[in-house]
Amino acid sequence: MEDNRNILLEVKHLKTSFFTQAGEVKAVDDVSYYIKKGEIIAVVGESGCGKSVTQMSVMQLVQSPPGKIVGGEVIFEGQNLLEYDRNSPEMRAVRGAGIAMIFQEPMTSLNPVFKIGTQLSEVIMIHKKVDKKTAWEEGIKALEAVGIPDAKSRMENYPFQMSGGMRQRVLIAIAVACGSKLIIADEPTTALDVTTQAQVMELLQSLVKTYGTSILMVTHNLGLVTRYAERVYVMYAGKVIESGTTEDILMHPVHPYTKGLLNSVPKLDASDEERLVAIKGQPPRLSELPSYCAFYPRCPYACEECKQGYPILEEVGPNEHFCACWMKNKEVAHAE
Amino acid sequence: MTSYIIKRVLASIAVIFIVSIFVFSIIHLLPGDPVVMALGLETPMEDIERVREEHHLNDPLPQQYITWIVEMFHGDFGDSLIEFRPVADIIKERLPRTLAIGIPAFVLGILLGLLIGIVSAVRRGKAIDQTLTFFTTLSIGTPQFWIGMLLLYLFSIKLHWFPMRNLVMPGESILGYLRSATLPIICSCLQMMGSISRQTRSNMLEVISQDYIRTARANGISEKTIVYKHALKNALIPVVTVIGMNLRNIIAGAVLIENIFSIPGIGVTMTNAINNRDYWVLQGCVLIVSFIAVFGNLVVDILYGYIDPRIREARG
Ligand SMILES: Nc1ncnc2c1ncn2[C@@H]1O[C@H](COP(=O)(O)OP(=O)(O)OP(=O)(O)O)[C@@H](O)[C@H]1O
Numbered sequence A: 001m002e003d004n005r006n007i008l009l010e011v012k013h014l015k016t017s018f019f020t021q022a023g024e025v026k027a028v029d030d031v032s033y034y035i036k037k038g039e040i041i042a043v044v045g046e047s048g049c050g051k052s053v054t055q056m057s058v059m060q061l062v063q064s065p066p067g068k069i070v071g072g073e074v075i076f077e078g079q080n081l082l083e084y085d086r087n088s089p090e091m092r093a094v095r096g097a098g099i100a101m102i103f104q105e106p107m108t109s110l111n112p113v114f115k116i117g118t119q120l121s122e123v124i125m126i127h128k129k130v131d132k133k134t135a136w137e138e139g140i141k142a143l144e145a146v147g148i149p150d151a152k153s154r155m156e157n158y159p160f161q162m163s164g165g166m167r168q169r170v171l172i173a174i175a176v177a178c179g180s181k182l183i184i185a186d187e188p189t190t191a192l193d194v195t196t197q198a199q200v201m202e203l204l205q206s207l208v209k210t211y212g213t214s215i216l217m218v219t220h221n222l223g224l225v226t227r228y229a230e231r232v233y234v235m236y237a238g239k240v241i242e243s244g245t246t247e248d249i250l251m252h253p254v255h256p257y258t259k260g261l262l263n264s265v266p267k268l269d270a271s272d273e274e275r276l277v278a279i280k281g282q283p284p285r286l287s288e289l290p291s292y293c294a295f296y297p298r299c300p301y302a303c304e305e306c307k308q309g310y311p312i313l314e315e316v317g318p319n320e321h322f323c324a325c326w327m328k329n330k331e332v333a334h335a336e
Numbered sequence B: 001m002t003s004y005i006i007k008r009v010l011a012s013i014a015v016i017f018i019v020s021i022f023v024f025s026i027i028h029l030l031p032g033d034p035v036v037m038a039l040g041l042e043t044p045m046e047d048i049e050r051v052r053e054e055h056h057l058n059d060p061l062p063q064q065y066i067t068w069i070v071e072m073f074h075g076d077f078g079d080s081l082i083e084f085r086p087v088a089d090i091i092k093e094r095l096p097r098t099l100a101i102g103i104p105a106f107v108l109g110i111l112l113g114l115l116i117g118i119v120s121a122v123r124r125g126k127a128i129d130q131t132l133t134f135f136t137t138l139s140i141g142t143p144q145f146w147i148g149m150l151l152l153y154l155f156s157i158k159l160h161w162f163p164m165r166n167l168v169m170p171g172e173s174i175l176g177y178l179r180s181a182t183l184p185i186i187c188s189c190l191q192m193m194g195s196i197s198r199q200t201r202s203n204m205l206e207v208i209s210q211d212y213i214r215t216a217r218a219n220g221i222s223e224k225t226i227v228y229k230h231a232l233k234n235a236l237i238p239v240v241t242v243i244g245m246n247l248r249n250i251i252a253g254a255v256l257i258e259n260i261f262s263i264p265g266i267g268v269t270m271t272n273a274i275n276n277r278d279y280w281v282l283q284g285c286v287l288i289v290s291f292i293a294v295f296g297n298l299v300v301d302i303l304y305g306y307i308d309p310r311i312r313e314a315r316g
């Protein structure tokens, strides 16, 4: 974090829990990360480890009840967003304009009964405070900017008249039109075929170059991580357990879980179908976490020392390579 | 949208044609000679023959049907066998009374139903939701005649707030209309209100958890706009179907309501026509009521297409 002025979003010690009948589910437990302007970072981890809830917490969109942000800070452009009430005009002004979010399911992410143009211009009107006509025209420009041919007539279309890739572009167009500085893309390409996937990713990357947008992508696809992300955060059971540059994480992983993730994918350019599932055992239940390392029951290197408490993130190499593991310094023991 | 509407209108015309054949058949499907049944067995032969001739009953069936249609286009529905005057006059006199109850009940049922449904959904699980749910469940589960009797007993007989009979038309006196129409309108709309509010509530709850609502929130759209624009329009799609169904219920309910509250409308006229075997009156009333039902469904269909573009595409 050499250059503080360059940091767009910094999440510090974020904690989000769901209060259910089964008890407190610590979906996000002391998560910290940052993203610089014009940077692409990735968050990876098994299903249910809290990737989406982390991002929804940043937007203050976690369903409440049962969800509640119980601690931490979300500093966006120098302002702690958690100081805003979740329904406040300030928070709404951030959503869509400051930080935009794109979700996994393009087929269901747009309202089926309104025209594309109506949905697009509505958001533009809210954030840019322009009249309907101007908003409509800016909508056309935004559709053109994300590479939708025949943008003018596309505005008149309903979502069901468009393909999945097209709809994902429409969602990106909303972000472009409102000048979003950060796009959080939660598995943006999982539901798309391989060619469309590549097109959408190229589009996102081009936004970084054209507008200096930052992109945080949540993904299961290590191929995408390799190709697009500069840095990676690996999450396990609601915590970040390793973080660093893409090269460090993929070529020199330290945490046994990260190693397991990498092993579970035969090729780095594997397709989306080959999800990160092949680590032995089940992810722990977030309502019954032990008081020590949550990966302990599945860890091939587990030993008595591991039970002394939660391991904290500590620097394990240059370029901000961090890892939370009691055994991280015993590299020898890890060597296969 | 235009081609969708044209198709719906054509379909309705086809339905009306089929309905007219059914209604025409009433007379011919009934056992025995309708004229003998109507005038009684003691009537002299020549009188019966004269009436048969007057009503073209001796012509071949297709010709009878055409004569009937042509006469109807000229506003001639035949004459009542009991009241000795044109059926058209009877309908003109009675239909407004039925509509004076039915239309407000229909509109009120929709509006109150939507309102209650939305409030319940937005305040899900809260005291107001539970209270409203209790009353809507009650209003759906209680038979209409029982509600009608209860209303009459409480508010007319005991409290004297509303008259028991004698519907005053709004043209005569607005105040008199409000006093005399309130109870029958309430009685007529309660069930519809209940079923629409339940449908609205459950649809709203389902819609609010959809991905596109999450998108709307993530785009900074206010919660109010999300509920009343984004969610409501989607939630209304199944409600429109329920409204269509309830239109039929209101029409059917008119017979009951008019008998309970002694309103001389189409419902009572039909009941009397059946009892007196006044076939031409019955035929005319059934036809008019069917027209209203078909027309109502046409409106509902068009509304449906207006709300849901996918329907328009699929059926247009
Ligand atoms: N509404 C909720 N009520 C209770 N628990 C919830 C709720 N939403 C999420 N959780 C819990 O939060 C945990 C994290 O969920 P999250 O959606 O963030 O996982 P994820 O890492 O995004 O997984 P995936 O890769 O499948 O999208 C889940 O294990 C789940 O138990």
Ligand SMILES: [Mg+2]
Binding pocket: A051, A052, A053, A186
């Ligand atoms: Mg997720």
